[in-house]
Amino acid sequence: MKKLLMLIAAFAVLFTCACSHITEETDEDTSQAVFEKDKNYYSALKGNNITINVYAWGEYIPVGNDDGVPDVNAEFTNLTGINVNYTTFATNEEMYAKLKSGGASYDIIIPSDYMISRMIKEDMLEPIDKSNIPKFKNIMEKFTDPDYDPGSVYSVPYSWGTVGILYDNTAFTEEEAANIGWETLWDEKYADNILMFDNPRDAFAIGELLLGYSLNTEDDEELENVAEKLKEQKKLVQAYVMDEIYDKMGAGEALLAPYYAGDAVMLMEEYDHLSFVIPESGTNLFVDAMCIPKGARHKEAAEMYINFMCEPDIAYAVADYIDYSTPNLAAYELIDDDVKNDGISYPDDEFLAEKAEVFENLSDETNLKIQNLWTELKSAEEYTPNIWIVPLFMAMCVIASIVILIKRYIKKKKEIF
Amino acid sequence: MKKMLSAPYIVFMIVFMIVPMGMVAYFAVTTADGSFTFDNLAAVSQYTNIFIRSVWLAAIATVVCLIIAYPLALVLARINVSYQSTVLMIVMLPMWMNFLLRTYAWMTILGNNGLINNFLGMFGIGPFRFLNTQGAVVLGMVYDYLPFMILPLYNVIVKIDKSVIDAAHDLGCGNFKTIVKVVMPLSMPGVMSGITMVFVPAISTFIISRMLGGGGNLLIGDLIEMQFLGNSYNPNLGAAMSLVLMVIVLLIMVILNQFDSDEDSVLM
Numbered sequence: 001m002k003k004l005l006m007l008i009a010a011f012a013v014l015f016t017c018a019c020s021h022i023t024e025e026t027d028e029d030t031s032q033a034v035f036e037k038d039k040n041y042y043s044a045l046k047g048n049n050i051t052i053n054v055y056a057w058g059e060y061i062p063v064g065n066d067d068g069v070p071d072v073n074a075e076f077t078n079l080t081g082i083n084v085n086y087t088t089f090a091t092n093e094e095m096y097a098k099l100k101s102g103g104a105s106y107d108i109i110i111p112s113d114y115m116i117s118r119m120i121k122e123d124m125l126e127p128i129d130k131s132n133i134p135k136f137k138n139i140m141e142k143f144t145d146p147d148y149d150p151g152s153v154y155s156v157p158y159s160w161g162t163v164g165i166l167y168d169n170t171a172f173t174e175e176e177a178a179n180i181g182w183e184t185l186w187d188e189k190y191a192d193n194i195l196m197f198d199n200p201r202d203a204f205a206i207g208e209l210l211l212g213y214s215l216n217t218e219d220d221e222e223l224e225n226v227a228e229k230l231k232e233q234k235k236l237v238q239a240y241v242m243d244e245i246y247d248k249m250g251a252g253e254a255l256l257a258p259y260y261a262g263d264a265v266m267l268m269e270e271y272d273h274l275s276f277v278i279p280e281s282g283t284n285l286f287v288d289a290m291c292i293p294k295g296a297r298h299k300e301a302a303e304m305y306i307n308f309m310c311e312p313d314i315a316y317a318v319a320d321y322i323d324y325s326t327p328n329l330a331a332y333e334l335i336d337d338d339v340k341n342d343g344i345s346y347p348d349d350e351f352l353a354e355k356a357e358v359f360e361n362l363s364d365e366t367n368l369k370i371q372n373l374w375t376e377l378k379s380a381e382e383y384t385p386n387i388w389i390v391p392l393f394m395a396m397c398v399i400a401s402i403v404i405l406i407k408r409y410i411k412k413k414k415e416i417f
Numbered sequence: 418m419k420k421m422l423s424a425p426y427i428v429f430m431i432v433f434m435i436v437p438m439g440m441v442a443y444f445a446v447t448t449a450d451g452s453f454t455f456d457n458l459a460a461v462s463q464y465t466n467i468f469i470r471s472v473w474l475a476a477i478a479t480v481v482c483l484i485i486a487y488p489l490a491l492v493l494a495r496i497n498v499s500y501q502s503t504v505l506m507i508v509m510l511p512m513w514m515n516f517l518l519r520t521y522a523w524m525t526i527l528g529n530n531g532l533i534n535n536f537l538g539m540f541g542i543g544p545f546r547f548l549n550t551q552g553a554v555v556l557g558m559v560y561d562y563l564p565f566m567i568l569p570l571y572n573v574i575v576k577i578d579k580s581v582i583d584a585a586h587d588l589g590c591g592n593f594k595t596i597v598k599v600v601m602p603l604s605m606p607g608v609m610s611g612i613t614m615v616f617v618p619a620i621s622t623f624i625i626s627r628m629l630g631g632g633g634n635l636l637i638g639d640l641i642e643m644q645f646l647g648n649s650y651n652p653n654l655g656a657a658m659s660l661v662l663m664v665i666v667l668l669i670m671v672i673l674n675q676f677d678s679d680e681d682s683v684l685m
Contacts, residue, residue: 091646093646093647093650094646096650097645097646097650100650192546198627198632200647234633237631237633238529238549238631239548239549239631239632239633240631240632240633241631241632244524244628248528251525251528251530252530253528253529253530254529368651371643371647371651375464375635375640375643378632378633378635378639379464379466379467379470379635379640397668397672400672400675401672401675404672404675
């Protein structure tokens with residue numbers, strides 16, 4: 001009897017597998033039919049043997065692997081005959097320093113919001129000709145007129161996300177978990193189990209969210225208050241880290257860490273003990289957008305690439321690969337409902353409009369102020385350093401030199417006799 | 418003609434060392450728009466405690482390296498020649514691996530859920546906080562730079578003439594006294610180059626303090642890196658810091674070399 005049941009169960013499993021496989025295939029067929037690309041448009045530069053240089057975050061463009069990730073750049077090359085050379089940076093500032101030093105020529109860069117407004121201000125970006133990018137119409141309306149680039153003159157949004165708190169759900173009761181907010185990162189109960197951003201702008205943003213200030217405040221007093229708050233937090237913080245959050249939280253080294261929504265989704269897929277919450281009191285909304293830097297050699301090809309990235313199926317493949325949210329409405333419609341509704345990748349519009357703030361470029365003075373406050377915070381000793389140590393060191397140097405001189409003098413005298 | 422042979426190196430040195438150093442000095446005393454100023458150098462003084470911490474931690478690491486490496490080099494120089502190359506290879510072995518990877522390994526060893534704490538946990542002890550402390554930073558420095566101390570020490574000690582040691586024994590020196598009075602003074606050049614090779618990279622390291630110090634124990638290297646890749650792009654201040662660091666290192670080396678030249682005359 002048992003054997004018979006097993007047999008039936010096995011057949012049932014086989015049957016459902018086969019069925020789901022069939023439905024998947026038909027899905028693909030329809031998708032290809034719907035997302036036909038404009039061959040005329042894409043073949044304009046064929047045969048010119050152009051290579052464009054794309055400079056973006058690491059693992060930010062799907063370039064294919066064995067797990068079925070599509071190679072977006074190869075598809076673009078097939079379609080247009082334009083080769084893509086994809087290089088990566090780790091921080092906006094690294095990208096900025098590289099462009100500023102003029103060491104290399106790029107056709108496309110994908111920096112974040114505040115860096116875009118800084119580069120616009122410093123005249124480092126080329127305006128994008130929207131008539132060359134028909135697929136710009138796919139971009140959601142709420143992203144087409146951002147504060148960092150009014151009217152989207154210089155940039156086309158690529159992805160976006162929010163900052164929230166990643167926590168170890170085995171250490172929190174349901175009630176505690178429901179009450180997690182920015183102030184939890186200041187809770188002495190979790191001393192030594194808190195990780196914090198090792199980046200002044202992101203770290204200050206958390207302090208500003210806690211104190212209810214604007215994330216773009218330039219008020220010295222407010223900034224000093226934030227620095228004071230962060231200093232209070234320092235004794236509870238286990239480590240200041242950025243990408244290491246991934247490994248440390250995964251390994252259970254710490255209980256709480258601020259993190260970006262997309263990376264958090266990726267982490268939660270891998271580890272069951274992690275959960276993510278976007279505090280209701282507010283958050284930072286960040287947008288990464290494609291731009292063309294001044295001095296790009298192949299502007300038309302670059303615009304073609306931007307247009308290609310706005311194609312629904314390509315934008316969907318990108319969002320699926322990087323786990324960050326897409327600003328592309330046509331691609332959004334392709335996304336699974338459970339991703340849309342999990343409250344992490346796509347918080348509701350009302351919350352985003354009221355509680356989420358986008359970084360803008362700060363004035364040089366404010367940047368310097370933040371940098372100085374940050375350095376002071378990071379370098380502060382737990383005990384007050386003895387101010388006598390410098391004079392003491394100098395005195396020791398002087399004494400050492402005198403001793404040496406005397407020793408030599410005596411030796412010389414000896415040698416004379 | 419003989420001088421011509423050194424031309425490739427001289428060209429290399431001028432292009433990649435002298436000129437960049439001149440540029441560091443130039444950036445240190447100019448503002449962003451190129452006018453002359455001492456403000457950058459003055460601004461460095463507010464980071465005195467970071468400089469002190471860097472010198473202090475690098476000094477501890479150097480001393481620890483010396484204490485570990487010296488006895489090893491003594492033993493190494495005396496064992497059978499055929500074993501020496503094997504042991505030397507074992508000393509060099511960690512250097513075949515990328516040093517970031519080696520430092521990363523320490524993170525998993527020292528962490529709260531790391532190997533040591535898990536082991537101690539089996540006996541109900543701990544967990545202790547090893548990672549993200551200054552001790553961890555020193556450990557990282559010692560681990561990464563120890564071979565640079567062992568090799569010069571070994572090279573010098575192995576070349577000490579056996580007959581000198583025999584003479585010391587003949588004249589009534591015990592083993593201990595021979596080491597203190599004969600081997601040590603003769604090995605001083607090795608000690609000095611070992612100290613230089615450990616201290617200089619240790620004082621300017623930045624990734625070790627970030628990975629093992631938890632980012633809360635800033636060193637000069639981190640500070641300089643922040644000026645270039647941090648929030649405020651300020652290459653002038655970064656250059657000024659580098660310049661001050663170079664002067665400090667130079668000063669310390671000069672002082673150390675005084676002791677060295679003293680002992681040199683013994684060698685002559």
